[in-house]
Amino acid sequence: MPPLAIETEALGRIYKIRGSKKEKKIRKELVALADVNLQIETGELFGLLGPNGAGKTTLIKILTTLLAPTTGWARVAGHDVVDAAAKVRPLINMVSGGESSGYGLLTVRENLWMFSQFYGVPSKEAYRRIDELLKRVGIFDRRHTKSADLSTGLRQKMNIVRGFMTDPDVLFLDEPTLGLDVGASREVRALIREWVDDRRSDVRRTLLLTTHYMVEADELCDRVAIINQGRVLACDTPSALKQHLQKDAIFEVETSPLNGLTAQTIEDLPEVRTATATEHDGGATLNLILVEENALAHVINVFTQKNVRILKLSKREPTLEDVFVDLVGRSMADVEKGGESSEQ
Amino acid sequence: MDRSTAAVTRSETWRSFRIATWLGWQIASNWTDPLWFAIYSIVRPVSRAAILVVMYGVITQGNFSDPLFPYIYLGNAFYSYVFTVMNGVSWAVIDDREHYRTLKYMYVAPIRIPAYLLGRGVAGFLTASLSVVITILAGVLFLHVSFDPLQADWLLFFVSLAIGVVMLAMMGLVLAALSLLVARHSGFLAEGVSGVLFLFSGAIYPLDVLPVWLQPIGYAIPITYWLELMRRSLIGSVAEAFPTLAAFSNLELLGILVGLSVVFGVASIYVFRACDKRARERGLIDRTTNY
Numbered sequence: 001m002p003p004l005a006i007e008t009e010a011l012g013r014i015y016k017i018r019g020s021k022k023e024k025k026i027r028k029e030l031v032a033l034a035d036v037n038l039q040i041e042t043g044e045l046f047g048l049l050g051p052n053g054a055g056k057t058t059l060i061k062i063l064t065t066l067l068a069p070t071t072g073w074a075r076v077a078g079h080d081v082v083d084a085a086a087k088v089r090p091l092i093n094m095v096s097g098g099e100s101s102g103y104g105l106l107t108v109r110e111n112l113w114m115f116s117q118f119y120g121v122p123s124k125e126a127y128r129r130i131d132e133l134l135k136r137v138g139i140f141d142r143r144h145t146k147s148a149d150l151s152t153g154l155r156q157k158m159n160i161v162r163g164f165m166t167d168p169d170v171l172f173l174d175e176p177t178l179g180l181d182v183g184a185s186r187e188v189r190a191l192i193r194e195w196v197d198d199r200r201s202d203v204r205r206t207l208l209l210t211t212h213y214m215v216e217a218d219e220l221c222d223r224v225a226i227i228n229q230g231r232v233l234a235c236d237t238p239s240a241l242k243q244h245l246q247k248d249a250i251f252e253v254e255t256s257p258l259n260g261l262t263a264q265t266i267e268d269l270p271e272v273r274t275a276t277a278t279e280h281d282g283g284a285t286l287n288l289i290l291v292e293e294n295a296l297a298h299v300i301n302v303f304t305q306k307n308v309r310i311l312k313l314s315k316r317e318p319t320l321e322d323v324f325v326d327l328v329g330r331s332m333a334d335v336e337k338g339g340e341s342s343e344q
Numbered sequence: 345m346d347r348s349t350a351a352v353t354r355s356e357t358w359r360s361f362r363i364a365t366w367l368g369w370q371i372a373s374n375w376t377d378p379l380w381f382a383i384y385s386i387v388r389p390v391s392r393a394a395i396l397v398v399m400y401g402v403i404t405q406g407n408f409s410d411p412l413f414p415y416i417y418l419g420n421a422f423y424s425y426v427f428t429v430m431n432g433v434s435w436a437v438i439d440d441r442e443h444y445r446t447l448k449y450m451y452v453a454p455i456r457i458p459a460y461l462l463g464r465g466v467a468g469f470l471t472a473s474l475s476v477v478i479t480i481l482a483g484v485l486f487l488h489v490s491f492d493p494l495q496a497d498w499l500l501f502f503v504s505l506a507i508g509v510v511m512l513a514m515m516g517l518v519l520a521a522l523s524l525l526v527a528r529h530s531g532f533l534a535e536g537v538s539g540v541l542f543l544f545s546g547a548i549y550p551l552d553v554l555p556v557w558l559q560p561i562g563y564a565i566p567i568t569y570w571l572e573l574m575r576r577s578l579i580g581s582v583a584e585a586f587p588t589l590a591a592f593s594n595l596e597l598l599g600i601l602v603g604l605s606v607v608f609g610v611a612s613i614y615v616f617r618a619c620d621k622r623a624r625e626r627g628l629i630d631r632t633t634n635y
Contacts, residue, residue, distance in 0.1 A: 015627065061627065064452045068625045090454035101445035103367065105374045117363045118453040120355070162449070 003078040005170050005206035006040035006063060010072035013058050013230075032058040033230045036072070040206060040223075042169075045196045047221030048210040049320065051335040055230040056210035057096075060174050063208070064094045077169050090119070092170045095163035098178035100155040104148025108139065108158050111147055112165055119166040126165070133161040136194075137187055153184050160188055164195060170206045171195075177216060185216075192220055212332060214320040226324055228335065233327045238320060245318035245326060248273060249290040253299075254312040258284050261306045269302065271295035276331040283311060287331070289322060353456070360455035364463025368432065371439075372467035389424065389475035390482045396420050396548075397487050408488035411585035415575065417489050418582070419547040421479040422574045425472045426512055426541060426567060431534035432468020433461050433516030437523040441632060448630035458616055461520050465513050480578075491579055500594055501577035504601070508570035511605035514612040521612075521619035524628060541567055550586040566604035569597050 013033040033055045040046045048056045061067035063076055065085040079087040102111050116126035134140040137157045147155055163171055177185040211217050217224050218238045225235040234241060266275040271291040278285045325331050373381055440447035483489035519533045545567040551559050562568050572589050575582050623629055
């Protein structure tokens with residue numbers, strides 16, 4: 001049986017944050033990761049799903065040897081990321097989304113060739129892989145363009161090629177579609193899927209993907225760990241995670257303005273597990289997870305008392321968003337708006 | 345370390361150095377078109393030397409036959425290696441982390457970071473060499489510097505140059521290590537350090553000019569002996585005109601330079617390892633400050 005691609009035990013990271021000039025001696029501690037235990041099989045496409053500031057990037061930084069953990073340990077491809085970092089690096093690669101890194105004075109091809117050389121890929125093979133991947137993400141015609149002259153999205157595509165080009169055993173993609181338009185995101189997901197399908201015949205490859213897009217995690221990942229405030233709250237296949245909510249009744253309700261009614265008021269009703277509300281022009285959308293359908297009557301009653309009209313009511317299948325709400329008590333968007341960021 | 349691990353380490357080190365040299369040269373030479381780059385490469389060193397010559401001419405009322413003039417001229421010319429090589433190595437950290445945002449990808453790649461940084465410094469060595477050649481040529485042709493290529497000790501010149509450049513690169517590695525920890529303003533490190541060393545290394549005046557209590561600093565810096573050797577190798581009579589290091593033979597100076605360079609070199613490796621470890625602990629490898 002092949003060794004685990006990624007293994008962590010009691011992994012934690014605390015950042016010490018310095019105060020302003022006046023409070024120089026005061027150091028705050030920020031818990032970015034706490035007690036993370038993960039076991040990712042070789043050949044798995046694993047997703048880390050959580051809001052901004054959940055600790056996803058911190059975990060990737062530790063696993064890619066960029067950051068030392070404060071507690072616990074982590075192994076990648078069987079090697080400790082602290083004590084045997086030099087053995088880990090030839091086996092991995094990483095791409096961070098939402099940034100436009102690269103040497104602007106070099107062309108797309110030169111940038112990629114240079115990185116391939118750092119990994120010891122022979123030039124001829126490197127150019128073959130580069131051209132193939134550039135065609136795959138639709139920027140082959142820009143291969144001789146200096147990367148400074150590329151848009152942010154195209155630079156990100158170049159970086160995604162950089163990650164796949166070295167054909168690593170373990171690939172880390174940190175929010176790979178962040179900042180990309182819909183079409184480009186679709187192309188990147190297709191590339192990831194292709195890599196996933198290809199790995200079926202070659203079990204060496206493993207991919208760890210962080211995202212705060214539920215659909216991305218649901219669509220791509222074999223297993224997903226839901227992470228919030230540095231802690232892994234649940235870890236299973238997307239279908240198994242949703243399965244837990246299968247017995248619950250999940251409703252989406254579109255209403256007229258809520259007239260002061262809050263999600264909390266609804267959540268306090270008997271047999272309502274969670275309720276989230278998003279207000280928008282001319283009304284609101286509520287997502288309700290009910291222990292049983294009968295509870296809907298209580299909710300409708302409250303709407304009536306507050307003169308809130310129901311415009312549309314539909315029952316639907318659970319999504320990963322519902323799983324997140326069920327675990328955290330708030331939607332991911334609410335957590336991002338209100339939660340203290342710990343992403344580093 | 346077994347043989348195969350040692351072979352992998354050597355291969356990674358050479359690969360890191362070689363590709364970083366290519367990258368450093370691309371960055372150094374591609375910022376403008378070749379014509380402007382050539383003009384810049386000539387005008388910059390000649391202007392710097394001309395300023396020094398004008399100042400010397402005004403102060404000494406045009407006494408260019410004094411041995412102090414070639415002493416200052418050559419010291420100034422070779423000193424351009426100090427800033428350029430040290431900065432070439434250390435600036436790579438700032439440049440990759442803050443500007444190109446690639447430092448983290450370098451750290452994730454299977455390369456030897458010190459070898460990579462030293463490779464990035466090679467472009468600095470090449471541009472400084474061009475600058476030194478142009479400066480000395482301009483000095484001989486237009487600025488009264490008496491230099492006879494047939495009298496020069498070329499073996500001593502190239503040996504001293506090679507040792508000195510390696511020594512400067514290792515000093516640059518220390519600055520690179522500090523740059524990993526000092527997020528803001530670390531771009532000024534090489535400038536500040538080379539400025540301070542300029543005072544104590546006898547670049548444009550003999551060490552005797554300094555107060556007695558400051559002179560030991562100059563004697564502890566390998567750059568002092570390196571500059572003396574560079575001057576002696578090209579114009580032997582210059583060194584004999586000043587008493588500071590006259591008691592030492594060329595071989596003795598070379599020995600001191602090698603000894604001090606080894607001490608600085610070993611120290612720089614330890615400093616780099618310590619700072620690198622600290623940077624990983626504090627999460628500074630990819631932290632940008634947006635200054």
